[in-house]
Amino acid sequence: MIEPPMRDPLKDAQLRQGIAQIRQRYLEQLPAMLATITEAWQALVEHGWEETPARTLYQKLHSLAGTGATLGLDIISSHASDWEHRLIVLLDAHQTPSTAELIAMGVCYGRLQQAYLHRSADTAAGDEADNDNDPPIAPEADLSLISPPDATDAPDGKATPLVLPPALAEPDNRRVYLFADDLDMVQELVPQLGYFGYLARCFDDLNDLLRAVQRGVPVAIVRDIRTLRHSPDASLHGPSSTPVIPTMFLAEQGEFALRLEAVRAGGQAYFTYPVDVGTLVDRLDDLTVRRQPEPYRILIIEDDPHAIQIYTTVLQSAGMVTESLTDPLQVMRPLVEFNPDLILMDVYMPGCTGLEVAAVIRQQEAFVGVPIVFLSAEKRLDRQLTAMHQGGDDFLHKSISDDHLISAVSSRAQRSRALRASMSRDGLTGLLNHTSTKEHLERELRIAQRRSGQFVFALIDLDHFKQVNDTYGHSTGDRVLKSLARLLQQRLRRTDLVGRYGGEEFAVIMLDTDGTHAAQVLNDVREKFARFRQRADQYEFAVTLSCGVACYPVYGDADVLSRAADNALYRAKRNGRNQVVLATDPLTDLLP
Amino acid sequence: MATLHKILVVEDDPDIQAIVRLALELTGGYTVEVCATGYEAIERAPMFAPDMILLDVMMPGIDGPDTLHALRALPQLGNTPIIFLTARVQPHDLERYRALGVRDVIAKPFNPMSLAQTLQTMWSTYDRATDA
Numbered sequence: 102m103i104e105p106p107m108r109d110p111l112k113d114a115q116l117r118q119g120i121a122q123i124r125q126r127y128l129e130q131l132p133a134m135l136a137t138i139t140e141a142w143q144a145l146v147e148h149g150w151e152e153t154p155a156r157t158l159y160q161k162l163h164s165l166a167g168t169g170a171t172l173g174l175d176i177i178s179s180h181a182s183d184w185e186h187r188l189i190v191l192l193d194a195h196q197t198p199s200t201a202e203l204i205a206m207g208v209c210y211g212r213l214q215q216a217y218l219h220r221s222a223d224t225a226a227g228d229e230a231d232n233d234n235d236p237p238i239a240p241e242a243d244l245s246l247i248s249p250p251d252a253t254d255a256p257d258g259k260a261t262p263l264v265l266p267p268a269l270a271e272p273d274n275r276r277v278y279l280f281a282d283d284l285d286m287v288q289e290l291v292p293q294l295g296y297f298g299y300l301a302r303c304f305d306d307l308n309d310l311l312r313a314v315q316r317g318v319p320v321a322i323v324r325d326i327r328t329l330r331h332s333p334d335a336s337l338h339g340p341s342s343t344p345v346i347p348t349m350f351l352a353e354q355g356e357f358a359l360r361l362e363a364v365r366a367g368g369q370a371y372f373t374y375p376v377d378v379g380t381l382v383d384r385l386d387d388l389t390v391r392r393q394p395e396p397y398r399i400l401i402i403e404d405d406p407h408a409i410q411i412y413t414t415v416l417q418s419a420g421m422v423t424e425s426l427t428d429p430l431q432v433m434r435p436l437v438e439f440n441p442d443l444i445l446m447d448v449y450m451p452g453c454t455g456l457e458v459a460a461v462i463r464q465q466e467a468f469v470g471v472p473i474v475f476l477s478a479e480k481r482l483d484r485q486l487t488a489m490h491q492g493g494d495d496f497l498h499k500s501i502s503d504d505h506l507i508s509a510v511s512s513r514a515q516r517s518r519a520l521r522a523s524m525s526r527d528g529l530t531g532l533l534n535h536t537s538t539k540e541h542l543e544r545e546l547r548i549a550q551r552r553s554g555q556f557v558f559a560l561i562d563l564d565h566f567k568q569v570n571d572t573y574g575h576s577t578g579d580r581v582l583k584s585l586a587r588l589l590q591q592r593l594r595r596t597d598l599v600g601r602y603g604g605e606e607f608a609v610i611m612l613d614t615d616g617t618h619a620a621q622v623l624n625d626v627r628e629k630f631a632r633f634r635q636r637a638d639q640y641e642f643a644v645t646l647s648c649g650v651a652c653y654p655v656y657g658d659a660d661v662l663s664r665a666a667d668n669a670l671y672r673a674k675r676n677g678r679n680q681v682v683l684a685t686d687p688l689t690d691l692l693p
Numbered sequence: 694m695a696t697l698h699k700i701l702v703v704e705d706d707p708d709i710q711a712i713v714r715l716a717l718e719l720t721g722g723y724t725v726e727v728c729a730t731g732y733e734a735i736e737r738a739p740m741f742a743p744d745m746i747l748l749d750v751m752m753p754g755i756d757g758p759d760t761l762h763a764l765r766a767l768p769q770l771g772n773t774p775i776i777f778l779t780a781r782v783q784p785h786d787l788e789r790y791r792a793l794g795v796r797d798v799i800a801k802p803f804n805p806m807s808l809a810q811t812l813q814t815m816w817s818t819y820d821r822a823t824d825a
Contacts (some may be wrong), residue, residue: 112720113806119715120805127708163751167780168708170802178802182780 114414121418124172135217137161142210150197159188176216184209276317277301277385280310281325293378296629298591299385307332318346320388326352326359329366347388351376377636379584397514400441401425402432402458404450412445419507429458436468438547442514448477472517474510527601529579530586538600538608545610546659557611557619559650560666564678566605569644573637581635581644592626616652620683623648627681645679656687697816699724701743703734703760704778705752712805721809731760739769745816750779758793774819
């Protein structure tokens with residue numbers, strides 16, 4: 102009998118990498134594939150059941166189910182598979198579906214769309230998606246076609262708990278429903294929430310609200326507490342497996358009895374009029390923001406290219422980003438530019454040993470916190486201890502299994518990142534602090550110089566901020582700072598860097614962008630921020646900002662770039678504030 | 694004792710084609726010929742003379758079972774083991790495949806990492822059965 106072939110770790114790693122590439126390509130084609138499924142399904146619903154288009158739909162689903170699962174898209178694949186099985190039963194029996202079957206297939210369709218939306222959130226890491234683009238939302242029209250007719254209209258006018266079709270029970274992260282008898286109470290919140298990326302809709306009729314929920318589940322319902330008087334049972338339940346839609350209450354007063362009433366009705370938050378939009382958005386963000394963590398960056402220092410290839414493919418297959426180096430003497434450049442979360446290093450290399458390299462890295466203040474993990478065939482404990490003593494954080498044996506390597510590296514990278522985040526972030530806003538903003542600026546500059554790239558450095562300063570603090574107090578001032586921080590994070594791309602540069606000064610680094618485009622984007626932020634109403638007790642006020650923008654390579658080094666942005670900011674202030682000025686002329690802009 | 698060397702893959706989905714080819718060539722070291730339709734397989738199989746055929750069941754045009762019949766009718770391929778690659782693996786489906794003379798079934802979704810090994814194991818059992 103022939104022995105099964107021995108497993109070759111390099112070939113396995115290459116296969117994994119190959120599959121990852123096929124998967125990536127497949128993900129890129131997925132939107133188009135789902136569009137053809139949507140089209141086929143809509144045609145069936147709108148023009149009536151016919152076997153030939155139904156069979157075409159079946160084939161598309163069949164392919165999605167089989168290929169998707171093989172490539173690890175298990176959820177999408179299982180929904181496609183459910184739908185496919187329903188279809189094949191009908192097709193094999195040459196039957197036309199009943200209304201119930203149509204609804205069930207509509208649910209399959211909704212689930213598939215939702216699985217895709219979530220899938221795309223999972224795989225969008227590092228993409229250039231602009232936050233202004235709304236995520237694709239399953240069209241409402243075709244879903245309403247298959248919704249049960251007015252299941253929510255109870256004869257006595259009393260609302261019955263609404264059972265959502267499970268397909269729709271996944272909330273849309275941007276939708277918020279506002280419910281009050283007097284629309285004037287909530288209407289003003291719509292544009293305010295809009296500045297922070299939430300699509301708010303107002304309802305004064307419970308049945309309208311319920312119907313809307315049927316079509317698209319909001320992230321939360323914000324309701325005036327007085328609506329409890331006529332609609333007490335309207336807590337919106339999904340099927341047992343899905344949670345109740347989070348509800349927040351608005352009230353004229355904060356007295357205990359009303360708060361208790363809100364708690365008993367399942368309220369997760371309670372706000373008094375006039376509503377502080379900043380706090381409301383904070384609560385909505387708590388429910389929605391699940392920022393995709395950036396992949397861990399691992400620097401591999403190893404003289405054997407074969408070993409590098411294995412570690413690279415293994416770590417990349419686990420979603421990490423790697424850079425490798427065969428010559429340890431070249432470590433300084435990747436250390437600064439690649440900014441690794443962790444260094445994986447061979448102990449024995451020609452030229453100098455890993456232990457020496459570790460000692461050199463540790464001599465520099467900025468890199469004291471980066472974990473260094475040694476890889477070696479060394480089994481002797483005393484050598485391992487020496488390695489640790491010289492600045493290594495851990496010692497892994499070269500015969501380590503793939504899974505063990507992945508977990509050892511990712512758990513240390515995670516801790517190192519958390520630790521470094523606490524050192525590099527501003528406590529109030531969570532943005533980068535001054536030092537780390539400047540470090541990022543230096544880094545981006547070096548990268549752009551080497552790649553002949555371009556990027557933008559902008560400085561933003563709040564207008565008359567001292568007056569805000571003096572008039573309304575520092576806690577109000579802090580909230581204003583937080584609101585701008587939040588707005589910048591929401592309106593800029595995830596790849597852009599936002600820092601708090603000083604008291605009321607912010608810095609933004611926008612990658613791969615020219616000055617004109619960046620100025621447009623920042624001007625949009627300026628307009629939105631100026632329209633945003635800040636609150637302090639019973640007072641309402643607006644704060645504006647001024648902004649200076651400078652672009653590399655128009656300005657060629659970090660010092661010149663930040664001076665140009667600062668001068669442009671100064672001009673914005675001098676020209677009357679509340680504006681964005683782009684530095685365009687290196688000769689005059691840099692004059693003091 | 695014969696060695697598994699050449700495998701004919703008949704599969705219409707380009708992504709599955711790519712995965713199967715990669716898995717079999719890279720980790721199995723096999724020579725792989727891929728056909729996108731049953732017609733193509735019938736045309737190219739005699740020249741390629743595979744040791745084993747991996748055949749998708751649901752394909753547009755002629756499906757897996759029809760392709761199987763046509764391949765079996767070719768003199769050189771009368772005894773070549775044919776393995777179905779399919780998502781439909783209910784007991785009654787398997788019953789039907791067995792009646793068609795299918796040697797084994799690989800269920801979709803499959804694990805690409807172990808595909809080559811699985812085929813090799815199947816091959817060694819056929820080999821023993823033939824020897825015996």
